[in-house]
Amino acid sequence: MRLKALHLTILINIFMFSLVAAGQNSRKFTVSGYVTDIESGESLIGAGVLSGGEAKTGVSTNEFGWYNVSLREGRTTIEYHYVGYEPRTIAFDLNKDTVINVTLSPSTTLSEAVVVARNNAGIRSTNMSALDVPISQVIKSPTLFGESDIIKFLQMLPGVQGGMEGTTGIHVRGGSQDENLVMLDGIPIYNIDHVLGIFSVFTPEAVKKVTFYKGAFPARYGGRISSIVDVRTNDGNLKETHGVVSVGMLTSRAHVEGPIKQDKTSFSLSFRGMHTLLYQPFIKFAMKDDAKANFYFYDANAKLSHKFDERNRLYLGIYNGWDKLTVDDLYDEGNGSEGTFSKSADKYRIGWGNTIAAMRLNHIFSSTLFSNTTVAFNNYRMSIENKYNTSYGKQYMSDYKYKYKSGITDGSARMDFEWTPNSSNSVRFGGEYTFHTFKPETSSFTNKAVEGGTVQTDSTYNELDGRKMRGHEASVFIEDDIFIGDKLSFNPGLHYTVFYTDGKFYNSLQPRLSARMDLGKGYAVKAAYSRMAQYVHLLTSTDISLPTDLWVPITKNIKPVIGDHYSIGAYYSGLKGWEFSLEGYYKKTKNIVEYQDGATVMGTSANWYDKVSMGEGRSYGAEIFVQKTLGKTTGFVSYTLSKSDRIFRDGMVNNGHWYPYKYDRRHNLVVSVFHKFSDRVDVAGNFVFTTGGTTTVPTRQIVAITPDGTSTYDDYVPYKNNYRLPCSHRLNLGVNLHKQKRHGERIWNFSIYNVYNAMNPNLVYSDTDYNAEDGNVTTNTIRIKKITLLPFMPSISYTFKF
Amino acid sequence: MRKLMNILSSAVILTALGSCENTIDTIKVSGEDEIMMNALMNVNDDVHIVYLSHGQGDDFRPYTTKGELQCYVNGQLAATAKAKSFYDLYFCKAYVFNADFKAGDKVKLTIEEGLSAEVTVPQSPEILDVDTSYFENSSNIHSSVIFLRTRLQDVPHEENYYSFNVNAEVYKGWNLIDTTRNRRVTLFTDNEPLLKEYSSGNDDDKTFFDDYVKNKYHLFTDKSFADNSYVLNVGIYPYDCLWGYYYYKENYTHGYDKGGASVSVIVSSISPETYRYIKAIESSDFWHFEPVIFPQNVSGGLGFVSVANSAVWKIRFPDRMIPKDFYGY
Incomplete structure (x- = not known):
């Protein structure tokens, strides 16, 4: 990777000029503090802080609700805004650095959208292709089984494709699933799926804010190519104890938060679990009398927040999620007569999940310098166990056990700083170190047999003993929000990463640059460039999220993936309550990894690096997004x-020719509407239309000669992803019935997924059918078949908020 | 409440069960009867064989060319093939010719119907030496192993793809009485990471995630030892491939003859396309989510042609008494 010296010089000059120019002004002081909810004490992320009279300038609070703004000495008025809250204005004489902590009250009326120039995301932000995801809209959006899901909401945004219908995979601007950095309070999650991708690991009640970047990535982010999903959880109510209990078709959820010591220490607990009891009778009916099967998953979030003083706050958070499948097949002939009864037990256990533990410390050095220190542990693991034992009276006993494990463990430490030297600059810088331990597959058998009291067999066999791979990843970054007057803003940045693994040292310098120009009357244009590098890969070749999908690091032969994003956009927000955006992008990637043609994906991953090839990808497109935010x-x-298409020039995939990416869907349209009839009734609906992705189907059969000197025949495919699937579309509707009760609010939700039963394909395969004609000449027909798993699906759920 | 829950859950289950399989599209491929030309040749072959087939759908038949099948080496006509039914295979008509190939030659096959394929002969690797040792398993003699530690020198300055094979032969006097040339020798590869097979025990012990592709054609690349030498640690089972030589039973009723045996270690250099082709052959043994792409390099038709170049190291075993008439000779 080479960065042109000219690009680097330009970035440094912009940064230095802005610092010098801004420093020329007369005496200024800094106003800083926290913006919180008056009822819960919860910090408000992205709250607007405006000042400056008619020519207002604005900043926004950071991920911890902290802000600072540099203002001229003298009479000062500051306005505080947050969507869903009453704005608040504070007027005072500014003659020194001042700390003002502000509380805002929830509003019962929908207020006008506030112009905030310095948000991290959204139409008014310098960053383009970034969006703050409204959690309230996520919760109300009708979804499969009535289970609101953040990741599935993202699938409705422009530039984002879902994978297989109904699953939580996201493919952003032609990228694959492992190119998305999904973080929980700043910690990456390796597996975000439950039930093979039907649900994500996020419980909406525990989430405070989600920011989604699909291009123009700020320099503080790194490690993935295509997108950043930054999920922040609730800190906990510092005033009173509140909670939510919800029972749905497949899962139940509970959330409770409250103070341990009022205004000082709070807790937040969330749990979601799948209840299979409802389906147990049907499962028992479908299986043999003595066979029992059960599947469940759960997510548990716990967070503790403590305020030492105005300058120091501590957060402790733990997340644990797990999927488990158990199958027990028991046989007991027992008739009480010794020596004539036999028993057997065959038990399968398959489980996979994540555990994350993190500690965060916020420290305010001064009114212009804020820091966050994070230390975290992150583990994803998967295991399979099979135990089979048989006995025949007391004469014979055998015991067989099989174990399979894989996973990845990270230990990380990170420090971020926010420094606001003047009103025209807001600098972020910091560094991170992560120690990765990749644990590829290990499996072992033990077999013991005893007959007549004598041990006949007692052996242990290690089938796979994958060598642990370790990776050291360190990165530093610096970025600056630069404001030149009211019309022009830049966000230049640099992210530098070093990665050491397998005896090889990699490094990448990743420049980032975003620019916004306000053209007046609500019009604005933006442009951006980002370079990203990715040092881990997910080995998968299926549409569904399998527990055996394996995260592997780069090696001395498998290089980091590098992505270059170019984007440009035009925006209009001059119509009250409406936002319009038009963006175009071009993205190219190199060193993307894919299984070679013919490589097995169902077997072990030993020597996986010999089964994959490195190639290039390119994707480009245009996105239109129109939002109505008021009323x-x-x-x-x-x-x-x-x-979106790809090429692997070594010839190991598609014979070295360009081919369309599997999720290259040319057109994608989503219409999402939410209407509030009254405080008691609201409805939501979304309509999704996409043209088809691609799949590979044979067009005939051919004769082949084997190295053994025999002949055979097999399917012939002219090129990969040679068949384009038909369009998919569906309509989802939902209604919420609210009623205020004595101790809280109850909500009935009735939803229908796929209202008109569109038979969209969940799985597609080809089937060759041979028909004899005239008895002499046979013709064959390739039938492309689909399996639809998600037809018309009504659902109901009950929620109680207290 | 229970009744309501039962009704609701039944409704959900029934709708889920209502999901079904439909046909999206039907492609008729009965159109053209295409000719296929296939040949996996080797520089060391006594004769080179090219197979012609034709067919549509799944109806394949041997194909007899209207004209001649010609072989050009570096633009010069080197041979004209003759149809030899002795070499015919199921679906395939065999055409046989003699020609000498060497590394770097451009070999082109053509038939009058307009099919042609051109390939370049790769450089063969060099076998520096082969060190042998014998491990006898007294509890199960048939699991005894002759280790063949083959020191191989990679072809420098290029990416290389190889296959490994062993040919075992048994002699009585000067007469060859048994050879493994036409069958694949079972190799012991557990100690060789480049060729390691992953099955364990018998098929009943396999779990869902076991690797069914055993690299049965023993392919490997030079990624881990590019431009250098490497020692392949592979074994053979003498009681499998040298049965007549290793079997010695006292007082064999038919008596004994003097005989001998040899083992040839063969490392073949193949093209990247041939490597992918053989991998596709292997992977067609089991189910894939998507069809496997077979490389095709015949213009004007379908098929695959390649030439491999092998290094051979022959080890002659000492003569000994072997059972007379053991093979019916």
Whole structure:
């Protein structure tokens, strides 16, 4: 990777000029503090802080609700805004650095959208292709089984494709699933799926804010190519104890938060679990009398927040999620007569999940310098166990056990700083170190047999003993939000990463640059460039999220993936309550990894690096996004026109020719509407239309000669992903019935997924059918078949908020 | 409440069960009867064989060319093949010719119907030496192993793809009475990471995630030893491939003859396309989510042609008494 010296010089000059120019002004002081919810004490992320009279300038609070702004000495008025809250204005004489902690009250009326120039995301932000995901809209959006899901909401945004219908995979601007950095309070999650991708690991009640970047990545982020999903959880109510209990078709959820010591220490607990009891009778009916099967998953979040003083806050968080499948097949002939009864027990256990533990410390050095220190532990593991034992009276006993394990463990430490030297600059810098331990597959058998009291067999066999791979990853970054007057803003940045593994040292310098120009009357244009590097890969070749999908590091032969994003956009927000955006992008990637043609994906991953090839990808497109944010009816329309293809020049995939990416869906349209009839009734609906992705189907059969000197025949495929699937579309509707009760609010939700039963394909395969004609000449027909798993699906859920 | 829950859950289950399989599209491929030309040749072959087939759908038949099948080496006509039914295979008509190939030669096969394929002969690797040792398993003699530690020198300055094979032969006097040339020798590869097979025990012990592709054609690349030498640690089972030589039973009723045996270690250099082709052959043994792509390099038709170049190291075993008439000779 080479960065042109000219690009680097330009970035440094912009940064230095802005610092010098801004420093020329007369005496200024800094106003800083926290913005919180008056009822819960919860910090408000992205709250607007405006000042400056008619020519207002604004900043926004950071991920911990902290802000600072540099203002001229004298009479000062500051306005504080947050969507869903009453704005608040504070006027005072500014003659020294001042700390003002502000509380805002929830509003019962929908207020006008506030112009905030310095948000991390959104139409008014310098960063383009970034969006703050409204959690309230996520919760109300009708979904499969009535289970609101953050990741599935992201699938409705422009530039984002879902994978197999109904699953939580996201493919952002032609990227694959492992190219998304999904973080929980700043810690990456390796596996975000439950039930093979039907659900994600996020419980909406525990989430405070989600920021989604699909291009123009700020320099503080790194490690993935295509997108950043930054999920922040609730800190806990510092005033009173509140909670939510919800019972749905497949899962139940509970969330409770409250103070341990009022205004000082709070807790937040969330749990979601799948209840299979409802389906147990049907499972028992379908299986043999003595066979029992059960599947469940759960997510548990716990967070503790403590405020030492105005300058120091501590957060402790733990997340644990697990999927488990158990199958027990028992046989007991027993008739009480010794020596004539036999028993056997065959038990399978398959489980996979994540555990994350993190400690965060916020420290305010001064009114202009804020720091966050994070230390975290992150583990993903998967295991399979099979125990089979048989006995025949007391004469014979055998015991067989099989174990399989894989996983990845990270230990990390990170420090971030925010420094606001003046009103025109907001600098972020910091560094991170992560120690990765990749544990490839290990499996072993033990077999013991005893007959007549004598041990006949007692052996242990290690089938796979994958060598642990370790990786050291360190990165530093610096970025600056630069404001030149009211019209022009830049966000230049640099992210530098070093990665050491397998005796090889890699490094990458990743420049980032975003720019925004306000053209007046609500019009604005933006442009951005980002370079990203990725040092881990997910080995998978299926549409569904399998527990055996394996995260592997780069090696001395498998290089880091490098992605270059170019994007440009035009925006309009001059119409009250409406936002319009049009963006175009071009993305190219190199060293993407894919299984070679013919490589097995169902077997072990030993020597996986010999089964994959490195190649290039390119994708480009245009995205239109129209949002209505005010009034009783809100919603958005999202349209994407895109193209994405790949090439592996070593010839090991598709014979070295360009081929369309599997999720190269040319058109993607989403219409999402939410209407509030009254405080008691609201409805939501979304319509999704996409043109088909691609799949590989044979067009005939051919004769082949084997190295053994025999002949055979097999399917012939002219090129990979040679068949384009038909369009998919569906309509989802939902209604929420609210009622205020004595101790809280109850909500009934009735949803229908796929209202008109569109038979969209969940799985596609080809089937060759041979028909004899005239008895002499046979013709064959290739039938492309689909399996639809998600037809018309009604659901109901009950929620109680207290 | 229970009744309501039962009704609701039944409704959900029934709708889920209502999901079904449908046909999206039907492609008729009965159109053209295409000719296929296939040949996996080796520089060391006594004769080179090219197979012609034709067919549509799954109806394949041997194909007899209207004209001649010609072989050009570096643009010069080197041989004209003759149809030899002795070498025919199921679906395939065999055409046989003699020609000498060497590394770097451009070999082109053509038939009058307009099919042609051109390949370049790769450089063979060099076998520096082969060190042998014998491990006898007294509890199970048939699991005894002759280790063949083959020191191989990679072809420098290029990416190389290889296959490994062993040919075992048994002689009585000067007469060859048994050879493994036409069958694949079972190799012991557990100690060789480049060729390691992953099955354990018998098929009943396999779990869902076991690797069914055993690299049965023993392919490997030079990624781990590019431009250098490497020692392949592979074994053979003498009681499998040298049965007549290793079997010695006292007082064999038919008596004994003097005989001998040899083992040839063969390391073949193949093209990247041939490597992918053989991998595709292997992977067609089991189910894939998507069809496997077979490389094709015949223009004007379908098929695959390649030439491999092998290094051979022959080890002659000492003569000994072997059972007379053991093979019916």
